[in-house]
Amino acid sequence: MSENVNLFPGVKVILVETSHPGNIGAAARAMKNMGLTELVLVNPYDFPHEKAIFRSASADDVVRGATVVSTVEEAIADCQLVIGTSARDRRIPWPMLTPRECGERVTAAVAAGQKVGLLFGRESRGLKNEELQKCQFHVNIPTGEAYSSLNLAMAVQVISYEILQGKLGGEVPPLEWDRPYADSEAMEHFFQHLEETLIQAEFHDVDNPRQLMTRIRRMFNRIRPDRMEVNILRGFLSAVNKLVSVQKRKI
Amino acid sequence: MSENVNLFPGVKVILVETSHPGNIGAAARAMKNMGLTELVLVNPYDFPHEKAIFRSASADDVVRGATVVSTVEEAIADCQLVIGTSARDRRIPWPMLTPRECGERVTAAVAAGQKVGLLFGRESRGLKNEELQKCQFHVNIPTGEAYSSLNLAMAVQVISYEILQGKLGGEVPPLEWDRPYADSEAMEHFFQHLEETLIQAEFHDVDNPRQLMTRIRRMFNRIRPDRMEVNILRGFLSAVNKLVSVQKRKI
Numbered sequence: 001m002s003e004n005v006n007l008f009p010g011v012k013v014i015l016v017e018t019s020h021p022g023n024i025g026a027a028a029r030a031m032k033n034m035g036l037t038e039l040v041l042v043n044p045y046d047f048p049h050e051k052a053i054f055r056s057a058s059a060d061d062v063v064r065g066a067t068v069v070s071t072v073e074e075a076i077a078d079c080q081l082v083i084g085t086s087a088r089d090r091r092i093p094w095p096m097l098t099p100r101e102c103g104e105r106v107t108a109a110v111a112a113g114q115k116v117g118l119l120f121g122r123e124s125r126g127l128k129n130e131e132l133q134k135c136q137f138h139v140n141i142p143t144g145e146a147y148s149s150l151n152l153a154m155a156v157q158v159i160s161y162e163i164l165q166g167k168l169g170g171e172v173p174p175l176e177w178d179r180p181y182a183d184s185e186a187m188e189h190f191f192q193h194l195e196e197t198l199i200q201a202e203f204h205d206v207d208n209p210r211q212l213m214t215r216i217r218r219m220f221n222r223i224r225p226d227r228m229e230v231n232i233l234r235g236f237l238s239a240v241n242k243l244v245s246v247q248k249r250k251i
Numbered sequence: 252m253s254e255n256v257n258l259f260p261g262v263k264v265i266l267v268e269t270s271h272p273g274n275i276g277a278a279a280r281a282m283k284n285m286g287l288t289e290l291v292l293v294n295p296y297d298f299p300h301e302k303a304i305f306r307s308a309s310a311d312d313v314v315r316g317a318t319v320v321s322t323v324e325e326a327i328a329d330c331q332l333v334i335g336t337s338a339r340d341r342r343i344p345w346p347m348l349t350p351r352e353c354g355e356r357v358t359a360a361v362a363a364g365q366k367v368g369l370l371f372g373r374e375s376r377g378l379k380n381e382e383l384q385k386c387q388f389h390v391n392i393p394t395g396e397a398y399s400s401l402n403l404a405m406a407v408q409v410i411s412y413e414i415l416q417g418k419l420g421g422e423v424p425p426l427e428w429d430r431p432y433a434d435s436e437a438m439e440h441f442f443q444h445l446e447e448t449l450i451q452a453e454f455h456d457v458d459n460p461r462q463l464m465t466r467i468r469r470m471f472n473r474i475r476p477d478r479m480e481v482n483i484l485r486g487f488l489s490a491v492n493k494l495v496s497v498q499k500r501k502i
């Protein structure tokens with residue numbers, strides 16, 4: 001296994017009293033996809049279980065490496081930042097984070113060498129109030145109003161995704177294109193060639209242009225063609241020019 | 252069922268040749284959690300199936316309301332914006348969106364009254380190249396390097412989450428354009444007409460295609476032509492066709 005599997009050393013995903021082992025496996029896969037590998041299970045209902053391994057797909061190492069403890073206190077004992085997932089409507093308001101803010105906080109904490117615990121509650125009832133009160137922040141995943149209950153592993157996926165986003169920091173790898181973009185001069189030559197060909201083909205009437213060339217310029221400027229694409233377009237126009245000249249010779 | 256269940260009318264989640272019915276159910280739940288309800292299944296392997304209903308939890312209405320079609324073309328025929336999920340490393344680069352940008356684009360498209368298709372590929376192999384080439388954009392979910400293969404329903408969850416974020420995430424300025432965008436069906440007709448004309452003009456050798464049509468599809472999908480622009484392009488092709496037929500008569 002490569003050494004950079006764990007992009008977030010010191011960040012623990014803590015699943016509290018999970019009922020379905022399949023959810024543990026699916027959560028492990030979601031974590032590993034986003035570079036998280038430290039899984040802690042608090043008093044799981046049915047674990048170890050083959051369903052956890054099966055649903056984890058290639059994250060079985062995360063499942064097999066999970067730490068099992070019996071209390072939330074134990075799970076978070078060494079953490080300097082504890083964030084709990086929560087539904088919106090709690091009686092006593094708590095500092096809330098969006099998933100995006102959660103990702104940013106975790107990135108900042110990791111950069112500062114802090115240990116982080118992310119608490120996810122039971123499938124049926126989430127985290128208890130006493131567990132939520134051990135957290136510095138609560139994070140709520142926004143949903144549509146009609147159906148607000150996310151599957152546990154899906155919640156792990158969204159939070160893990162935002163943690164990786166926090167690390168990538170909006171740094172989207174630059175769009176790599178296989179050819180250099182055409183320059184303005186090449187585009188002008190193309191537009192001239194196209195206009196001549198449109199006239200030759202009797203599609204474009206210069207005495208009644210109806211903004212045709214304006215629309216065509218707008219259209220191809222939207223493309224930002226690369227050099228090869230301009231060559232393809234001009235090659236096609238040349239083929240049309242040849243048809244016309246053959247035709248004219250025959251007349 | 253409350254009337255505001257569907258926060259994104261005209262936005263279709265399209266699952267292509269899904270193998271496991273459980274994934275269909277999990278995807279339906281992920282969608283409904285984020286306010287999306289229009290599910291289209293292209294040639295599903297095993298559907299209807301009780302596992303799809305079971306995994307959907309309270310989104311069984313989305314599963315039962317799914318439209319089943321036999322081709323991707325059918326699924327996207329009326330869409331003006333088509334986005335496909337893709338791994339990053341394709342031979343010919345395509346305009347890429349991050350999930351966040353995807354959410355913003357979809358929000359803008361919905362505000363402009365456009366129909367949107369979001370394509371998700373097979374569990375094993377994703378979308379085929381020919382399917383990806385029907386898209387204006389590809390969206391890639393960033394992952395850690397160690398394990399980049401997301402479960403299908405998880406991918407639906409992340410994209411759906413970002414679509415809801417796009418809607419909540421403040422005011423996206425409406426996309427102002429003077430004509431409605433062409434839909435996929437009109438674009439397919441244009442591509443067929445163009446290919447025939449390229450062959451007629453002896454520019455395109457079907458026995459040695461050298462990815463010509465791939466490059467052309469990528470180019471015109473970048474444009475996202477409106478209906479008038481498609482009419483202009485096809486008018487020009489028809490003028491070329493006429494030249495060819497006049498020439499042939501003379502020979």
